[in-house]
Amino acid sequence: MAETTDQIASSRRTELGAGVWVLLMLGVLTFGEFLVGVIAPPWGSALLIVAAFKSVFVITYYMHIGRLFKENKGGH
């Protein structure tokens, strides 16, 4: 069934909004990493967990890994 203009505009807004949310999360986590790395270098290794957390956000929301496991009905 064809999407209406409102539905398309709404899905665009949702996707762009998710992108902003992910950027904010990445920014906050990266700034936290920077502070810990500069102030308490011995704790630096623990930052790998934060990096893994950040990568999950990017892989899920920006790289759309979920598309791999979905039945494809057209799209891009």
Add this chain to the structure above:
Amino acid sequence: MSVHAVADYATKLARNRLGLWLFIISDSFVFIGLFITRVVLLGPNRPDLNQALGVSVTAMLLLSSFFMNRAEVEMAHGNRPAFVRNTFITMALGTLFLLGVVGIEWQIAPFGPADGAQGAVFYSMTGFHAFHVLTGVILLFIVWNNGRRLVYTSEKHWGVEAAAVYWHFVDVVWMFFYVGLYLMGSPV
């Protein structure tokens, strides 16, 4: 498009996605190898690098991923001017990242590539990653140019999706390299 054409394209798209992810997984093994090399050779130490520059180039790459995502979303919704604009910003940020790492950090680092394990680790990790950023910028330029020439539509833009996934992968790699080179261990 006819029903058959849509089905054929969907099948091709699913194969393309699988192929791209297999490539990314295989490429990531090289980066994992480089990171393990860093852990083994440098242990609890890290190169004494410029922290302000490190966090700045990291911010540029994160921002570039954000704009690449916007570019892809805009193309998926048929907004070509916004796609072209966001892809251009992504390219510009990627180029600034390259300038920051290769043009500045490499020049001001207090050691050279031949100065022991520290030099070998730092230049091989940043060099291999920078090469990927460079290829990503070239890919983005091709996609940007195709976008301007109306090659893509909201239904068919696999090239944009592939370039975006590759670009985000380069970003993910840097998230770990940034920690490994700039934040893990004590500076020596």
